[in-house]
Amino acid sequence: xxxxxxxxxxxxxxxxxxxxxxxxxxxxxxxxxxxxxxxxxxxxxxxxxxxxxxxxxxxxxxxxxxxxxxxxxxxxxxxxxxxxxxxxxxxxxxxxxxxxxxxxxxxxxxxxxxxxxxxxxxxxxxxxxxxxxxxxxxxxxxxxxxxxxxxxxxxxxxxxxxxxxxxxxxxxxxxxxxxxxxxxxxxxxxxxxxxxxxxxxxxxxxxxxxxxxxxxxxxxxxxxxxxxxxxxxxxxxxxxxxxxxxxxxxxxxxxx
Ligand code: 6PG
Numbered sequence: 001x002x003x004x005x006x007x008x009x010x011x012x013x014x015x016x017x018x019x020x021x022x023x024x025x026x027x028x029x030x031x032x033x034x035x036x037x038x039x040x041x042x043x044x045x046x047x048x049x050x051x052x053x054x055x056x057x058x059x060x061x062x063x064x065x066x067x068x069x070x071x072x073x074x075x076x077x078x079x080x081x082x083x084x085x086x087x088x089x090x091x092x093x094x095x096x097x098x099x100x101x102x103x104x105x106x107x108x109x110x111x112x113x114x115x116x117x118x119x120x121x122x123x124x125x126x127x128x129x130x131x132x133x134x135x136x137x138x139x140x141x142x143x144x145x146x147x148x149x150x151x152x153x154x155x156x157x158x159x160x161x162x163x164x165x166x167x168x169x170x171x172x173x174x175x176x177x178x179x180x181x182x183x184x185x186x187x188x189x190x191x192x193x194x195x196x197x198x199x200x201x202x203x204x205x206x207x208x209x210x211x212x213x214x215x216x217x218x219x220x221x222x223x224x225x226x227x228x229x230x231x232x233x234x235x236x237x238x239x240x241x242x243x244x245x246x247x248x249x250x251x252x253x254x255x256x
Contacts, residue, residue, distance in 0.1 A: 005034040009244065010251045016232065019220060019240045021247040025208050028243040029062045032206055033072030035241065036063070036149065039202050040075050043148040051141055053085040053192065053200075054106075055151040055161070056098025059208055061105045063151075068109035077111040081140055085150055086162035086191040087120035089129070097122060126179030126188035133190065134177040145176065146199040146236075150192070154207045156215055158226025161197070162189030169193055170227060194230055201236045207246040216242060217249035 006027035008020040022028040036052075043050040054060065066072060088096045092103075099119040107117060118136055121129045137145050152160045162180050163170055169180035169191055176196040180189045197203065205228070207216055219226050220240065232238060244251075 006031045010247065017238045017240065019242065019247075019250075021242045021244060021251055023244055025062070025243045025245075028206075028208055028241060029066055030071060032063050032204070032241050033066040035072075035204065035239070036067060036151075037072035037075050039149050039204075040080055041073070043201070044076055044079055049079045049081060050148045051081040051083065051145075052149040053083040053147050053151065054098070054102050055085050055153045055206070056087065056101065057153045057155075058101075059153050059206055060151060061101055063206065064102055064105035068106045068111060070111075075111075077116070078113055080112065081116050081118060082112050083118045083137065083147070084120050085152060085197070086189060087122045087129070088162075089122050089126050089188040089190065091123040092119060094122070120177075120190050122190065126181075126190050129190045130175070130177045130179045134175065137176060137196075144199075145196065146201060147196075148200070149202045149204065150197060150200040152197075152203060152205045152228070152231065154205060154212060154215060154219065154228055156211065158215055158219055158224070158228050160205070160228040160231060162191035163194070163227040163230075164189075165227060167227075170230075197231050198234050199236075200233050203231055203233050203236060203238050205231075205238075205240045206242075207240070208243045210245040210248065212242075212246040213249040216246050220250050 009023050010021035012019045090096045092099045120133050164182045169178040172178045172193040178193050
């Protein structure tokens with residue numbers, strides 16, 4: 001593990017949001033691993049256990065692999081509960097499964113104890129899986145759950161977790177976890193809702209690569225109305241960690 005954490009080439013902190021841009025994907029993922037370790041250690045210095053939620057998709061895989069190698073710094077994983085901010089409606093062995101991705105990139109290390117891994121049961125109907133998962137979150141975190149850290153990605157259409165544009169779960173104001181029909185994918189998803197996301201102590205968005213440059217600029221500059229723009233932790237820290245390619249269209253014209 002290198003002793004020095006990569007420094008951002010660009011940083012802004014305003015209106016309750018921090019944006020950090022790193023020179024390369026390698027720097028981004030190393031810095032993200034350090035930030036995750038820092039947030040967890042800080043949390044464990046105050047509480048007996050810590051609860052984090054992993055994001056799915058392809059972007060965080062490199063982060064999970066670094067965490068599995070201890071690249072972020074020492075983490076007392078035995079005291080960390082690991083959940084998922086969303087899942088596809090598929091069984092855990094399916095190639096589309098976010099759980100499978102995390103299993104292959106992080107859990108295979110054996111660092112996280114089986115009893116602390118709380119996966120969304122994507123093999124059930126989306127409604128059953130969402131209900132079951134809300135119960136599991138409340139069993140571990142109590143009736144007013146607030147995650148210590150929620151990791152999120154960003155889709156090219158501005159979706160995050162499985163909160164897609166024009167999907168019903170965007171309007172969910174009570175449930176903490178919802179089944180969400182995504183017409184354009186002709187499939188159901190299970191996702192954290194805004195009420196749960198916006199209770200988090202820390203929310204970390206991670207985006208990498210030139211394909212994300214347009215949507216990153218639109219979302220961060222407040223253009224349009226994208227699901228990811230409505231993730232605004234009430235009392236928590238909102239952090240966007242980007243590489244230069246994904247931030248390229250934003251740092252040219254950062255929002256005033
Ligand atoms: C999922 C994710 C989703 C993801 C974005 C970005 O289950 O797909 O949780 O919100 O973060 O779609 O995906 P990529 O990282 O693959 O670009």
